[in-house]
Amino acid sequence: MNSLVAEKKKFTQYQVLLWVGIGSILMAFAGLTSAYIVKKGQANWLDFDLPSVFWISTVVILVSSFTMQMAAKKHKEGQQNQFKGFMTVTAILGISFLILQLQGFAALEANSIALTGPKSNSAGSFLLVITGFHMLHLLAGVIALVIISIKAPKQGESVSLMSTYWHFVDVLWIYLFVFLNWVG
Amino acid sequence: MSHEATLHGHDSHGHDDHGHHEHHDTFLTKYVFSQDHKMIAKQFLITGMVWAVLGGLMSVLFRLQLGYPDASFPWLESILGKWAKGGQITPEAYYALVTTHGTVLVFFVLTAGLSGTFANFLIPLQVGARDMASPFMNMLSYWFFLAASVVMLSSMFVETGPFSGGWTAYPPLSALGDASPGSKTGMDLWIIAMALFVVSSLLGGLNYIATILNMRTKGMSMTRLPLTIWALFFTAVLGVLSFPVLLSGLILLIFDRNFGTSFYLSDIFVNGVGALSNEGGSAILYQHLFWFLGHPEVYIILLPAMGMVSEIMSINSRKPIFGYMAMLGSLFAIAALAFLVWAHHMFVTGLNPFLGSIFVLLTLLIAVPSAIKVFNWLTTLWRGNIRFTPAMLFAIGFVSLFISGGLTGIWLGNAALDIHLHDTYFVIAHFHIVMGVASMFGMFAGVYHWFPKMYGRYLNNSLGYIHFWVTMAGAYLIFWPMHYEGLAGMPRRYFDFSIWESFKQFAELNRFISTVSMIVFAVQILFLINFFYSIFKGRKVTTTNPWEANTLEWTTPINPGHGNWPGEIPEVHRWAYDYGKDGKDFIPQDVPVGADESSH
Numbered sequence: 001m002n003s004l005v006a007e008k009k010k011f012t013q014y015q016v017l018l019w020v021g022i023g024s025i026l027m028a029f030a031g032l033t034s035a036y037i038v039k040k041g042q043a044n045w046l047d048f049d050l051p052s053v054f055w056i057s058t059v060v061i062l063v064s065s066f067t068m069q070m071a072a073k074k075h076k077e078g079q080q081n082q083f084k085g086f087m088t089v090t091a092i093l094g095i096s097f098l099i100l101q102l103q104g105f106a107a108l109e110a111n112s113i114a115l116t117g118p119k120s121n122s123a124g125s126f127l128l129v130i131t132g133f134h135m136l137h138l139l140a141g142v143i144a145l146v147i148i149s150i151k152a153p154k155q156g157e158s159v160s161l162m163s164t165y166w167h168f169v170d171v172l173w174i175y176l177f178v179f180l181n182w183v184g
Numbered sequence: 185m186s187h188e189a190t191l192h193g194h195d196s197h198g199h200d201d202h203g204h205h206e207h208h209d210t211f212l213t214k215y216v217f218s219q220d221h222k223m224i225a226k227q228f229l230i231t232g233m234v235w236a237v238l239g240g241l242m243s244v245l246f247r248l249q250l251g252y253p254d255a256s257f258p259w260l261e262s263i264l265g266k267w268a269k270g271g272q273i274t275p276e277a278y279y280a281l282v283t284t285h286g287t288v289l290v291f292f293v294l295t296a297g298l299s300g301t302f303a304n305f306l307i308p309l310q311v312g313a314r315d316m317a318s319p320f321m322n323m324l325s326y327w328f329f330l331a332a333s334v335v336m337l338s339s340m341f342v343e344t345g346p347f348s349g350g351w352t353a354y355p356p357l358s359a360l361g362d363a364s365p366g367s368k369t370g371m372d373l374w375i376i377a378m379a380l381f382v383v384s385s386l387l388g389g390l391n392y393i394a395t396i397l398n399m400r401t402k403g404m405s406m407t408r409l410p411l412t413i414w415a416l417f418f419t420a421v422l423g424v425l426s427f428p429v430l431l432s433g434l435i436l437l438i439f440d441r442n443f444g445t446s447f448y449l450s451d452i453f454v455n456g457v458g459a460l461s462n463e464g465g466s467a468i469l470y471q472h473l474f475w476f477l478g479h480p481e482v483y484i485i486l487l488p489a490m491g492m493v494s495e496i497m498s499i500n501s502r503k504p505i506f507g508y509m510a511m512l513g514s515l516f517a518i519a520a521l522a523f524l525v526w527a528h529h530m531f532v533t534g535l536n537p538f539l540g541s542i543f544v545l546l547t548l549l550i551a552v553p554s555a556i557k558v559f560n561w562l563t564t565l566w567r568g569n570i571r572f573t574p575a576m577l578f579a580i581g582f583v584s585l586f587i588s589g590g591l592t593g594i595w596l597g598n599a600a601l602d603i604h605l606h607d608t609y610f611v612i613a614h615f616h617i618v619m620g621v622a623s624m625f626g627m628f629a630g631v632y633h634w635f636p637k638m639y640g641r642y643l644n645n646s647l648g649y650i651h652f653w654v655t656m657a658g659a660y661l662i663f664w665p666m667h668y669e670g671l672a673g674m675p676r677r678y679f680d681f682s683i684w685e686s687f688k689q690f691a692e693l694n695r696f697i698s699t700v701s702m703i704v705f706a707v708q709i710l711f712l713i714n715f716f717y718s719i720f721k722g723r724k725v726t727t728t729n730p731w732e733a734n735t736l737e738w739t740t741p742i743n744p745g746h747g748n749w750p751g752e753i754p755e756v757h758r759w760a761y762d763y764g765k766d767g768k769d770f771i772p773q774d775v776p777v778g779a780d781e782s783s784h
Contacts (some may be wrong), residue, residue, distance in 0.1 A: 007392040013317035016394040020424060028428035031476065035436065035469055038445070044464025116443035127444040127656055129435060 018161055022168050025137065029172065033179055035058065036126045042106035046121035050181055051107040057100035058177055061138075072163040074152075080152060087149040090166065094142040095127040101135055127180060135175055138169050209746075219319035220746040226303035226638060229631070231333060232297020233712065238337075239288040242281045244705050249273045251698025253682045267345070279348035280366055282677060284340065287374070289380055292336070295731030296329050299385075299423070302488055303392045303416045305638065308408050309737035312401025313752060314747045317394035321387050328384035332377045333587040339373035347374040350677065352464050352474055355448035355467045359440040362457045371441070375434055382434075383428045389427075392420035401736070403756035408773070410735050410760040411511055416489025417518040419484050426480040426523070433473030440465070454461040468533050475526035482619050483522045486514065489626020490557060493579040495760075496633050497561055499733045500576035501559050501568025502769060504761035507560040511720050514553035519548050532606045540599045547597035554590050558583060569764075573731075575633035576646030581656050581685045582625040582659045588660075589618025592667065607677070610670025613663045628652075631715070636730050640743045641722030643759045651707055658704035664692050734760050734772045 011019075039045070071086035105115060105128060114120040115128040141162075148162055247266075249258065249272070256271035267277035302321065308315055315320045340344040348366030349357030357363045358371055396409070396417045409417075436447040440462075448470045449462035498505040501665060505511060526536055527543045535543075561583045570576065585713060592614040595601050628651075636642050669690050674681065681687040681694070729738040739754050754774035763770040766782055 011398065013398040016398050017317055017321070017390050019385075020393050022392050024390070024424045024428050027425050028432050031429035031432035031473055032435075035432070035447075035473060038469055038472065039466065042464065043762065044446075058511045085572060116439065116445055118444050120445050122446050122464060125439060125443075125447060129439060133432075 012157060014157060014161055015164075018164060024167075025168075025172075028133070029130070029176070032126070032130050033176075036130070037178075038080070039122050039126065044121065046113070046123040048108070048111075048123065050112050050127075050177075051104040053100050053104045053107060053115065057097050057104070058173065060093050060097050061170050061173050064090050064097065065167050067093060068163050068166045072159055075159045078154075080154075084149055084152060087145055091142050091145040091149070094138055094145065097138060098135055098142075101131055104131075113170060130176060130180070134173055137172070141166055141169050189646055202498060205471075217323060219320060219323045220316070221304045221308050221316050222638070222744070222746075222748075224322055224326050225301050228296055228300030228304060228329065228581075229638075231326075231330060232293050232301060233715075235288050235292040236335065237708070237712070239285050239662055240284040240705050240708060242288075244702055245273060245284070246278055246281045247698040247701045248683070249679070251695040253680045266537060267612060271437045275346060276335065276345060276365055278679045279350075279363055279364075280340075280346045280370070283348050283350055283366070284336075284346050285380075288336070289620065290351060290481065290485065291378070292329075292333060294620070294627070295385060295423075295481070296381070298485065298488050298623060298627050299392075299416065299419055300326070300329065300388060301627075302412070302492065302634075303388065303420065305634065306737065307395050307416060308399070309637070309740065310413050310735050310760075311399060312404055312736050312756060313399035313411070313755070314749075316391045317399060322391050325384050325387035325391065327381050328387065330703060332380035332384060335380060338376035339377065342369045342373070346367045346370040347493055352471075352478065353437070354474075355437065355440065355470050356454065359437055359467075359470075360454065360457070360460070361441060361449050365774045375438060375441075379431065379434060385427055386422050389420040389423040392416060393424065396420075401753045401756055404773075405509055407512075408756055408759045410491075411505060411508070411515075412488075412491040414512055414515055415487045415494070418515050419487045422480040422484050422487070422519055422522060426477040426484075428471040429473055429505075430477035430539065433470055433477075435704065436473070437470065442523045456775060457571055468530070471530050471533060471698050472526070475529045476523075478529060479521040479526040480519075482615075483518055485619055485623045486626075487518070489582060489623040489629075492514070492626050492630045492633070493561065493582045495529065495735070496566075496575050496579040496629050497564050498501045498761055498763060499633075499731050500571045500573055500579070500743075501565055501746075502571070502763050503564055503568045504763055504765075505560070506563040506566075507556070507758065510556050510759065511560055512596070513623055514556040516552035518550060521546060525550065528597055528602070529598075531602045537599070544597060544599050548594060550597075551590070554586075558587055558590075574643070574645060574652055577649070577656075578625045578629035578632065581652065581659075582622050582629065584656075585617050585625060585659065587624040589616075589622060593618060604673075605670060607675055608670035609666040609674045609676055612676050613670060614668035617659065617663050618668075619664070623719065625655075628655075628711075632730070634737075635715075635718065635722075636725045637737055637740075637744075639719050639722070641718050642730075643722060644714050644726060647710060651711045651714070654707040658700050661700045662697050662704065669693065690736060709760055711773045729772070732770050734762060734770055735774050736773055737775055 067086050067090045071083050071090060074083040074086055108115060108124060113124050115124045117180070144165070147160055151156055151158075153159070205532065210250060214220075215223065218227070245260075248260075257268075258271040258317075260268035260273065261271050264273070264277065267274055269279075304316070306676075309314075311445070336346075338578070344365040346366060347353065347370040348364055349371070353371075358374075359372070361368050396413060400406075402410075436445075439445040440448050444462075446462040446465040448467050449460055449465040451460055451463055452469075453459045494505050494511060525547045527539065528547045531540055531543075548730055565580070592610070596605060596611065596614055631642055632648055635641070672686075674687055674690060682691060725742050728740070728742055731738070736754060736756070740748050741750060756773045757776045758771065758773055760773055763769065765771060
């Protein structure tokens with residue numbers, strides 16, 4: 001055997017860390033959505049429509065993925081000001097998403113669909129836990145966005161890693177939205 | 185230390201263009217907030233050892249109750265206060281001890297203490313890397329573990345005591361604060377500690393995977409990796425994919441406990457509380473989520489021990505490991521099957537019998553890769569030039585325990601038999617032998633073998649032999665009789681068996697088991713003395729490769745600094761198991777292949 005040439009690495013170690021981490025996060029949501037399916041198959045399940053504001057939040061997060069992509073592109077081109085601009089817009093869209101989700105919860109409560117407490121049905125509680133857990137991941141993304149925008153690194157892979165994570169949180173929401181609307 | 189290489193982060197092309205200028209560590213950066221994987225490994229090891237002593241002491245205390253249910257020990261009251269009124273452990277304290285013993289041994293000792301120590305220590309050294317993919321995350325992994333430890337420890341000092349509903353934390357005992365004293369603050373702290381623990385093992389696991397995949401030195405192809413690394417790799421994959429599911433289950437549990445939701449709680453009637461207002465919750469749902477982690481967890485505990493045993497056996501038989509690819513394939517098969525068998529812990533929950541039979545089949549399939557591993561270990565020993573070092577003895581002991589405990593797994597994997605044996609002492613005997621003691625033996629083997637690399641000194645051999653033989657005999661004397669108790673129907677988790685006529689026959693046997701457990705515990709203290717004495721006063725290591733082994737960690741200086749190799753990282757030219765090849769006793773991995781060398 002004479003394979004002594006160093007392997008050319010397809011991924012950096014940070015990309016591997018991120019992607020394995022994404023797999024790990026996916027397992028947490030797979031656990032929650034599996035539990036949702038099991039619970040739905042049992043007695044005492046309340047069927048209700050998702051709050052319409054979730055459609056708006058879905059559009060918002062899709063747009064934020066686009067602005068994130070633009071930020072990454074501008075970063076590559078070395079246009080620091082536009083990079084920072086798009087990062088800021090992405091962060092604002094992320095925060096808007098969080099506020100819209102909270103409004104969705106409020107709308108359900110207003111329609112007397114309790115999410116917690118003795119009157120709650122686990123259908124509503126699942127919606128709260130699953131979307132809430134997703135919001136935490138998005139909030140972590142917003143914090144990372146702010147830090148990277150302030151540091152504004154000229155090189156390195158933090159921006160491209162950020163972009164990967166942000167798209168992941170977006171795609172994760174699309175999955176959850178489809179799941180909660182039609183599959184579950 | 186004059187040969188400290190600082191870390192500047194690794195570039196992505198595998199070159200080693202690190203500067204080798206000196207840098208000065210303060211006490212704080214060297215021993216406390218260290219980012220050196222070797223120091224973090226020692227932090228995990230020593231924290232794990234503290235927990236092992238505490239967890240072991242707990243088992244001695246509840247064995248005291250089981251062996252001497254009528255006796256009174258006034259000194260107990262002076263230690264435990266109200267938990268041992270009149271010199272006898274109260275039932276509440278007994279359940280708290282059993283629960284904490286299980287939680288601590290499974291997670292804090294045999295997961296963090298085992299993987300945390302050896303994945304951290306061995307992965308960079310054996311793949312040929314200066315440190316982990318992210319040394320900072322690695323440091324965080326330890327600090328989250330320490331935080332989890334502090335929270336878990338503090339739960340033992342709250343007014344209502346630590347959680348007492350069993351290490352599996354099934355609802356309603358875990359979900360309902362009023363269900364038992366331990367279900368109150370003790371359970372809150374248990375959840376917080378476990379959540380911190382999950383974060384710690386995820387941070388660690390991500391790092392182990394990324395390091396193995398991305399940071400190998402030149403020439404170190406995946407199939408040249410020592411089996412320790414492969415085992416630690418599969419362990420990390422299992423952890424990264426299963427711990428998040430436990431976290432999901434715990435989040436739902438937090439909501440049921442604190443926000444009145446009905447994931448697990450339904451309108452059951454609880455004595456002293458009345459009927460609950462919850463509706464439609466399913467306690468079984470928790471069991472599914474728990475065991476989806478719980479079963480892979482068994483292999484998270486076992487696989488690192490298997491990897492180290494393979495390595496230590498090959499070195500001390502002076503023979504290549506028998507069937508490297510079969511060992512690798514069986515590790516993969518065990519890891520894959522680990523995710524498909526969780527419901528065999530739930531045969532008596534009213535599981536659909538058809539579903540049950542699928543889980544029986546998948547469970548029994550694990551016997552195949554397990555048997556492959558056992559035969560390969562035995563054939564590695566066969567006609568070897570065996571060196572009976574303490575590490576080697578513990579490795580051989582591991583195989584013995586793995587066989588004994590594995591065979592009873594075939595019994596328990598059968599739903600028909602399990603309905604009789606479920607929650608009896610048979611189960612206790614099975615999992616303690618195959619998972620608990622066996623993995624502990626793997627850990628001991630690892631400590632004896634790599635202690636010279638960790639501290640530059642040897643452990644005392646004579647004490648090591650006493651430690652091995654007493655522990656080996658003790659393990660069988662404690663757990664073998666439990667099989668018979670379990671077959672006779674003696675249930676686990678009971679406070680006092682003396683009030684049942686049918687179990688009175690076991691009073692003497694229980695006393696015997698308790699006595700042996702105390703002797704075995706005393707011998708572990710002997711090991712601790714050996715360990716801490718040898719760190720400072722042990723015989724010094726005088727050669728870089730004391731075991732005449734092939735792997736890369738023995739190419740580093742006797743006391744490697746941060747960065748591991750003072751010069752270039754060695755290049756790898758062969759697999760790790762060239763022992764007794766072409767008349768040579770051993771050929772390290774960094775020795776180029778000779779022109780007239782035969783292929784293995």
